[in-house]
Amino acid sequence: MIAAAEAKGAPNCATGAELILVQAGLSHVTDLGRNAAHLGFSNHGALDEHAARVANCLVGNGDNAPLIENAYLRLQIEVTHDTVVAVTGAATELRIGDRPAAAWAPHHAAAGESVTVDVAEFGVRTYVAFLGGVSVPAVLGSVAPDPVLAVGGALADGDRLQLYAAVRANGHPFGIPVLRVHGPLCLRSPGPLMVPITEGPDVADFTGGVNGLLRNTFRISQQSDAVGLRMSGPAPTSDVAGEVQSVAVPIGAVEVPGPDELIVLHRGRGVTAGYRVPAVVTRHGLDLLAQAAPGRDVRFIKITERHAIENYRRARSSVQALAVRARRIIGAQFAVDTDIRG
Amino acid sequence: MSHTTEKVDVAQESRPVAEGSAEQVGTLSNSLSTSRCGDSGLRIIATDDDPERRWQRIHRIAEIINCDPPKGVISVVATYSSALVEFDPFTVDHNEVKREICRVASSLVLQPPNNGAVFTLPVVYGGSWGPDLGDVAADLGIAQDDLVARHAGPAHVVRCLSHSAAPMLDGPDLPAEVSRLATPRVRVPGGSVMVAGRQAMVLSREQPSGWKIIGWTPVRMVDPSRNNPTVYTPGDEFRYRRVSVQEADSLTGMTIDDCRG
Numbered sequence: 380m381i382a383a384a385e386a387k388g389a390p391n392c393a394t395g396a397e398l399i400l401v402q403a404g405l406s407h408v409t410d411l412g413r414n415a416a417h418l419g420f421s422n423h424g425a426l427d428e429h430a431a432r433v434a435n436c437l438v439g440n441g442d443n444a445p446l447i448e449n450a451y452l453r454l455q456i457e458v459t460h461d462t463v464v465a466v467t468g469a470a471t472e473l474r475i476g477d478r479p480a481a482a483w484a485p486h487h488a489a490a491g492e493s494v495t496v497d498v499a500e501f502g503v504r505t506y507v508a509f510l511g512g513v514s515v516p517a518v519l520g521s522v523a524p525d526p527v528l529a530v531g532g533a534l535a536d537g538d539r540l541q542l543y544a545a546v547r548a549n550g551h552p553f554g555i556p557v558l559r560v561h562g563p564l565c566l567r568s569p570g571p572l573m574v575p576i577t578e579g580p581d582v583a584d585f586t587g588g589v590n591g592l593l594r595n596t597f598r599i600s601q602q603s604d605a606v607g608l609r610m611s612g613p614a615p616t617s618d619v620a621g622e623v624q625s626v627a628v629p630i631g632a633v634e635v636p637g638p639d640e641l642i643v644l645h646r647g648r649g650v651t652a653g654y655r656v657p658a659v660v661t662r663h664g665l666d667l668l669a670q671a672a673p674g675r676d677v678r679f680i681k682i683t684e685r686h687a688i689e690n691y692r693r694a695r696s697s698v699q700a701l702a703v704r705a706r707r708i709i710g711a712q713f714a715v716d717t718d719i720r721g
Numbered sequence: 722m723s724h725t726t727e728k729v730d731v732a733q734e735s736r737p738v739a740e741g742s743a744e745q746v747g748t749l750s751n752s753l754s755t756s757r758c759g760d761s762g763l764r765i766i767a768t769d770d771d772p773e774r775r776w777q778r779i780h781r782i783a784e785i786i787n788c789d790p791p792k793g794v795i796s797v798v799a800t801y802s803s804a805l806v807e808f809d810p811f812t813v814d815h816n817e818v819k820r821e822i823c824r825v826a827s828s829l830v831l832q833p834p835n836n837g838a839v840f841t842l843p844v845v846y847g848g849s850w851g852p853d854l855g856d857v858a859a860d861l862g863i864a865q866d867d868l869v870a871r872h873a874g875p876a877h878v879v880r881c882l883s884h885s886a887a888p889m890l891d892g893p894d895l896p897a898e899v900s901r902l903a904t905p906r907v908r909v910p911g912g913s914v915m916v917a918g919r920q921a922m923v924l925s926r927e928q929p930s931g932w933k934i935i936g937w938t939p940v941r942m943v944d945p946s947r948n949n950p951t952v953y954t955p956g957d958e959f960r961y962r963r964v965s966v967q968e969a970d971s972l973t974g975m976t977i978d979d980c981r982g
Contacts, residue, residue, distance in 0.1 A: 416807060417787045417796040418951050419886035419925075518945055527885040527926045529945040580756040580764045625881070625889060625920075627798035627805035629762040649884035649928070650798050650805075659759030662810070687760035688810045695811045 394716050396460035396545035398509065401493060403534040404452035408513050411443045412646055413521035422630060422646040423523040426605060426669035427504050428662065429694060430468040433560060434508035436702035437465035437485045439709040444512030445522045447534070449496065449505045456507065457493045460545035463510040463709055464488050469502025469566070469670055483560045485705060487548060487713075501567045502670035510709065511544025511717055546713040560701060566667070571596055571676035574664040577684050579633060581655035584619040589658050591615025592633065592679045597641055601673045605647035607634075608668055610677060614641050617655055628652045631660035643668060661687040663694070752778060753826050755819060761810050763818050766803045775802040776880065777831045780955050782822065784834065791821040799955070800881045800889075834956025839876060840980040842923065843964040843972055844914050846873075846936040850966070853902075853933035857916065861896050869963060871895060872914075872935065876958040877921060885925045886943050886951040890959055892921040905931030912938045914961070923959070936961075939972045940980055952977045 400406070411431065412424020425431035425448055432442040440446075447456070458464075463485050466473045470482045476492040488494055496505050515522045515531070524531030534540075566572070582588050597612035614635045627650055628634075634642040634654040643660050644652075645668065660668065661682065671677065709715070758764040765782065767775035783799035786806075790796070793813030798805045808818050846869045847854040858868045871893040879888045892899070899916045906929060909915075913924045915932035922932060925942035938961075943950050953959075964972070 414795045414807075416798045416805070417783065417882075418949075419882035419884060421885070519950070525885075527943050527945070528950060577759055578757060580758050624801055625883065626764075626800050626803050629759045629805055629807065631759050631761075651800055651881070651883045651889075656758075659757075659762070661760045684757060684760050684815060688814055691760060691810050 394460065394511075394542065394545045396458070396462060396511075396542040398513065398540045398542060399457040399459065400455075400534050400536060400538040400540070401457050402453055402455040403536050403538060404449045404454035404496075406447050406449035406454055406534045407524050407531055408445050408515050408534070408540065409448045409523045409531070410445050410521055412523045413519050413525065415519045415521075416627070416650045418519070419650055420519060420525060420528065421606075421648055421650065423525050423605065424521065424646050425504075425506065425523075426646055427468050427506070427666045428669075429666045429698070430504070430669075431506045431508075432695075432698050433483065433701065434465045434467040434506040435512070436698055437467070437483070437560070437705050438463045438508050438510040439485075439702075439706045439715075440508060440510065440512050442698065442702065444508065445515055445517075446506055446508040446513065449507065450503050451498065453498055454496045454505065454507065455493050456495075458488050458490065458509070458542075460490050460542070461548065461713075462488050462542060462544070462546055463713065464494050465508050466494070466496055466505060467508075468505040469499035470496045470505040471499070471501075473497075485709065487546075503672050504669055509542050510546060510713075510715065511542050514541040514543050544715055544717040546709075546715050548713055566670050571678040572667055572671050574667055574677050574679050575661045575682045575687065576633065576658040576664060576679045577661060577682060577687055579656040579658045581617075582657050584617050584655050585615045585635075585657045586618055587615065589615070589679070589681055592641075592658055593681055595678075597677045597679075599668075599671055599673050599675045599677060603673055605645055607642045607644045607648060608671070610641045610643065611639055612641065614638055615657055617657075619655070623653045623655055625651045625653050628654075628656060629659055631662070631665050632656045633658040633660065645669070662691050663687070753822075755822075757815075758805060761808060763806045763808070763815055763822075764803055765806060765822055772802065774831060777833060778826075778829065779804050780834055780881075781829055781831065782825050785825050785829075786821070794818060794821065834954065836954050836956040838953065838957040839960065839982060840953055840957065840977060841960045841962055841982065842914075842938045842940050842977075842980055843969060843975075844873065844936040844938050844961045845966055845969045846914075846963055848966075850969075851914065851934055851936035854935045857899055857933050857935060860900065863896065868893070868895075868935070872916070872921070873961040873963050876960050879953055879955050879957045879959060880920075881955050882951065883922060884928055887925040888923055888942070888953055888959065890921045890923075892916050892919045895919075899933055901931040902933065905929050909934065910937070911942070912940065914938055937969070939969045939975055941974070941976045944976050944978060947978075952981075 412422035474495040597610035600609040767778040783797040795807040909930040914936035917932040
């Protein structure tokens with residue numbers, strides 16, 4: 380039992396299953412984020428939302444179960460009990476013990492084995508989900524890290540995390556190719572990352588609307604994080620002078636603080652801002668940007684809200700179908716011990 | 722009004738509602754518009770002439786919807802004259818969300834948010850605690866003590882919640898607007914008491930800011946150990962009480978809940 384969990388009254392899992400962070404990389408526990416923008420709290424959830432959902436669904440979890448988000452560095456996690464694990468996002472492969480295994484698929488990891496994810500060749504963020512999910516305290520309905528709410532934070536080498544479940548294999552080891560899904564291939568293609576946007580609330584205040592965004596290539600700068608990605612390039616200019624009264628801005632809002640700079644707000648964004656918003660990156664576009672490293676070139680493509688929603692619904696529906704299949708297959712292969720004492 | 726702003730005809734779009742009072746019907750006409758805000762959001766804008774009525778309208782709608790969100794609606798983030806409605810596009814789309822907003826808006830009775838709680842915050846003014854106090858006073862052509870008296874004297878209404886629930890409030894009564902810094906500071910400590918334009922704010926955490934800092938409070942604005950970590954809501958009032966550095970030191974650990982009254 381970790382001290383923080385005790386202090387915050389996190390559920391005590393009698394399964395005894397734990398993760399040991401042998402190499403913590405740049406990782407933390409998160410979920411799909413906190414829905415408390417009306418109280419002023421940022422979402423702070425998994426930046427590649429699709430990858431996080433798929434990782435959870437592949438191990439039979441609900442799509443919002445707490446999982447590990449890691450960036451840039453090598454990650455190694457030892458499991459104390461048999462479990463089912465899936466890795467998605469930037470990683471294309473992993474190792475379980477010394478066996479190579481594919482990303483975007485569920486695998487059985489036996490007690491004492493380590494799950495190792497090396498530095499990804501393409502992309503930035505990797506998601507590691509374990510059956511049952513990681514047991515950490517939630518505040519305002521989410522485990523996503525927020526320093527003001529004193530939730531979460533960077534994991535360190537040697538940290539131990541409890542799992543809500545452990546499994547016992549019924550017979551043969553796991554390995555079901557039908558559950559293999561594909562990550563977005565565009566991350567690996569050369570050339571600029573194509574990021575869809577819709578017109579924003581203040582598009583009429585900009586010379587040529589969003590054309591200035593569509594014509595140019597922007598480069599992601601080092602000063603990019605979960606709050607937002609800074610990009611350099613010839614930004615569109617606003618016709619309208621004067622300060623903007625503070626308004627609530629959406630995740631994905633494109634802000635133009637200066638003539639050669641853009642900011643795309645991501646899930647850690649503050650809920651209010653005083654900049655005009657010519658465009659908003661779509662949910663799919665935000666997932667792509669979550670995997671775009673500093674130095675990557677970006678081009679924006681304009682689509683309609685209807686088009687964006689249709690694409691999003693198609694992706695979510697396929698994840699739902701995947702979750703149903705995964706639960707059925709895992710249920711057939713494993714006896715699952717769960718113990719959630721709220 | 723720009724071409725991206727689309728009038729919501731409340732009368733046409735709303736479902737039939739029970740006959741209301743004349744006052745309720747009067748609040749409907751041309752009082753609300755929407756604009757696009759991404760695939761998961763909608764901005765709603767109150768269009769009343771009176772800013773106080775715009776603020777009341779937006780916050781009433783936000784309060785009602787946040788209290789019992791319709792299917793697919795995540796939250797309504799209200800500021801002054803507008804709000805962001807966040808929704809899950811897997812479940813609902815813009816038109817369905819607009820219909821829900823209209824349903825709420827059509828039976829709205831405007832009133833000030835019915836909170837009325839008063840919080841009194843101890844504040845250390847000037848020096849390294851309020852590095853811009855001298856500049857702000859000089860720009861306005863008033864004495865520093867006069868600026869402090871205008872800030873610390875009367876109660877100020879909490880208008881909305883900003884980053885990490887930092888309260889945004891009406892600013893003190895001053896002869897002119899307070900300008901922002903040309904170059905924002907990268908790190909402004911939590912507890913900073915700030916002014917800009919006609920507004921005021923108390924930071925709940927360290928963050929970048931271009932607002933002018935006139936003081937600092939030792940009070941913890943957010944208490945994560947509570948079920949609802951924010952104690953104040955829009956419509957409440959803040960008063961500031963000038964204290965010495967020594968007294969502020971002795972108040973370390975004080976929470977906003979201790980400041981009631």
